[in-house]
Amino acid sequence: MDGTLGAGGHAFGILQASNPDGRLLGLDLDPQALSLAAEKLASFGDRAILRQSSYATLFNQLEILGWQAVDGILLDLGVSSMQLDTAERGFSFLKEAPLDMRFGPEVPRTAADLVNHLSEVELADLIYRYGEERRARQVARAIINARPLYTTGELAQVVSRAVTGGRHSRSDLHPATRTFQALRIAVNGELEALEAVLPQAVRALAPGGRLAVISFHSLEDRIVKQFMRREATDCLCPPRQPVCTCGHKATLRELHRQPLYPQETEIAENPRARSARLRAAEKLPGNMNKLS
Numbered sequence: 001m002d003g004t005l006g007a008g009g010h011a012f013g014i015l016q017a018s019n020p021d022g023r024l025l026g027l028d029l030d031p032q033a034l035s036l037a038a039e040k041l042a043s044f045g046d047r048a049i050l051r052q053s054s055y056a057t058l059f060n061q062l063e064i065l066g067w068q069a070v071d072g073i074l075l076d077l078g079v080s081s082m083q084l085d086t087a088e089r090g091f092s093f094l095k096e097a098p099l100d101m102r103f104g105p106e107v108p109r110t111a112a113d114l115v116n117h118l119s120e121v122e123l124a125d126l127i128y129r130y131g132e133e134r135r136a137r138q139v140a141r142a143i144i145n146a147r148p149l150y151t152t153g154e155l156a157q158v159v160s161r162a163v164t165g166g167r168h169s170r171s172d173l174h175p176a177t178r179t180f181q182a183l184r185i186a187v188n189g190e191l192e193a194l195e196a197v198l199p200q201a202v203r204a205l206a207p208g209g210r211l212a213v214i215s216f217h218s219l220e221d222r223i224v225k226q227f228m229r230r231e232a233t234d235c236l237c238p239p240r241q242p243v244c245t246c247g248h249k250a251t252l253r254e255l256h257r258q259p260l261y262p263q264e265t266e267i268a269e270n271p272r273a274r275s276a277r278l279r280a281a282e283k284l285p286g287n288m289n290k291l292s
Contacts, residue, residue: 001062001204002026003055003197004076008037014074015044025061025070026050029104029188033080052104056193058200069206076214077194079103079184081272091184093156093176099149101184111183112150120144130191130219131182138162139179155179181217191219198227202251205283211252212280221259221277228254228281252281 002011005026015024026041026048028034034052041048051061055075062070083091083103090100090111099112118126120140128136142162149155156176163175185191201211211228215221230236231252235244259277267274 001055001058001070001073002076003058003073004028004080005037005050006030006033006076006080008040010074010076011037011048012040014072015041015047021047023047023049025065025067027053027055027057027061029054029107030080030083031104033083054193056196056200058197058204062204069209070204071206071209073201073205073209073211074214075194075197075201075212077190077220078216081270090152091180093152093174093180096151096153099152099155099183101180101187103188107188109187111155111187114183114186115143115155116148116150126186127179127182129182130185131178131180132218133163133178133182135163152180185219191223194220194223198224202231202283207283207285209283210255210280211283212278214276214278216275216277221279224279225259228252228279232281251284253284255280255282 002014002024005011005028008026011024011026015022018024024044024047026034026037028037028050029052031052034050038050041050049065053061058073079091083089089102090097099110099115101111102109114123114126123143124136124140127133127139133139139159139162142158143149143155146154146158149158156174159176159179160174198211205211213220213224215224232250232254234248234250236246236248237244256279259279261278262273262276
């Protein structure tokens with residue numbers, strides 16, 4: 001299962017590698033991405049099954065297909081290059097567009113809804129928690145004073161002035177980066193979806209099956225790291241407790257203790273890959289759980 005199908009690049013490689021009988025379920029909230037992926041994967045016929053849905057619905061999707069287990073699950077988290085490059089989606093502060101940031105049309109709230117209707121305290125908390133922006137209070141106050149704000153350019157200007165007084169070097173991280181990240185995560189419920197899918201993924205994997213997660217910032221990676229580490233541990237009791245009372249048994253084996261990072265050649269080919277990190281784990285034998 002490719003839970004973040006995008007334009008189908010990973011899915012294409014997986015289907016090629018699993019010739020001639022491998023089947024793949026690809027999920028994505030974005031109808032534009034699904035359309036591009038369907039075209040890219042057309043040569044694989046019914047081996048590629050595509051659905052417009054969040055990866056948080058993993059169980060339901062597999063039950064609909066009648067699949068009892070899968071051999072691999074891939075999650076490539078965050079916003080895609082295609083979404084960033086489509087100005088009207090509102091993900092990028094480099095292009096003037098409506099403040100949207102939704103992964104799909106069924107997502108109920110836009111970034112404009114949050115920017116224009118949350119209180120100053122709620123905005124500051126959101127920007128600090130999801131964007132790790134140290135000046136979250138100043139940014140929230142500036143937004144409140146400037147709203148209504150309806151475009152990416154308007155918001156980027158307000159945030160830039162709040163963070164740096166409007167002065168920043170092109171070599172520095174753009175002052176609006178963390179605020180835009182925070183809004184996107186909140187709009188799409190990204191961290192909640194990730195926390196929801198990880199236990200489902202473990203349960204859905206066949207013994208020996210693998211879960212691979214590519215993340216692009218510390219919030220996502222921390223969730224994945226802590227989950228995999230916990231599921232690779234037999235006992236979760238406090239270290240000084242003499243006898244285990246939790247009864248927890250490991251379900252995963254971490255394939256690498258530390259995440260894997262892109263090589264210089266990959267970054268040269270795709271600069272957006274520079275912050276990517278990959279964690280992977282394998283389902284342990286004796287942990288076959290049917291979905292029903």
